[in-house]
Amino acid sequence: MVVSVSGLALVSKVGLMIVNGGRYGKYKLCLADGSGVISEHTKWQDAVEAKARLTHPEALNYVLSLGYEPEEIRQRLWRALHILSLGYVDEIEPGRDYEVESESEAELFYRVRRPARSSVLECDCPDYWRSYTSGQCQWERYENAVVCKHVLAVLLFEGAYRSDKEGYNALG
Ligand SMILES: [Zn+2]
Numbered sequence: 014m015v016v017s018v019s020g021l022a023l024v025s026k027v028g029l030m031i032v033n034g035g036r037y038g039k040y041k042l043c044l045a046d047g048s049g050v051i052s053e054h055t056k057w058q059d060a061v062e063a064k065a066r067l068t069h070p071e072a073l074n075y076v077l078s079l080g081y082e083p084e085e086i087r088q089r090l091w092r093a094l095h096i097l098s099l100g101y102v103d104e105i106e107p108g109r110d111y112e113v114e115s116e117s118e119a120e121l122f123y124r125v126r127r128p129a130r131s132s133v134l135e136c137d138c139p140d141y142w143r144s145y146t147s148g149q150c151q152w153e154r155y156e157n158a159v160v161c162k163h164v165l166a167v168l169l170f171e172g173a174y175r176s177d178k179e180g181y182n183a184l185g
Pocket of ligand 1: 141
């Protein structure tokens, strides 16, 4: 059954999930209770785009509006959109302290913090510290600071794309 997306109320009630179609290589955007398929995609990124268009259109539009970004940053941005669309970002102290659930491992949480006197976020995931010590994944648009997918998810959650938002480090 393919569900018409006019049923947005239904979508917000039961949520959405992306299901990997296995050997057919298709990704399906489904209602989270398994009752219907909204769309099918050959690429994971297209499925995330379709999902984010329904759950976080502003964040999606921001990511789509970016110009050239290094491939490693671009990949992390899509992962961040996915994390955001899963509702995995939890605000502990606005602007300072967040908990982000792992994209791949249930019940694993990372802490994303903006230390005092700092405008950029830090994460305690292994990927962040690997990038930090090797000097990789520094994002030019973000004060050249290191970004992992959790940091990016928090930036999107905060509405970093809104340059008029006060108190946050708006991205260009
Ligand atoms: Zn991280």
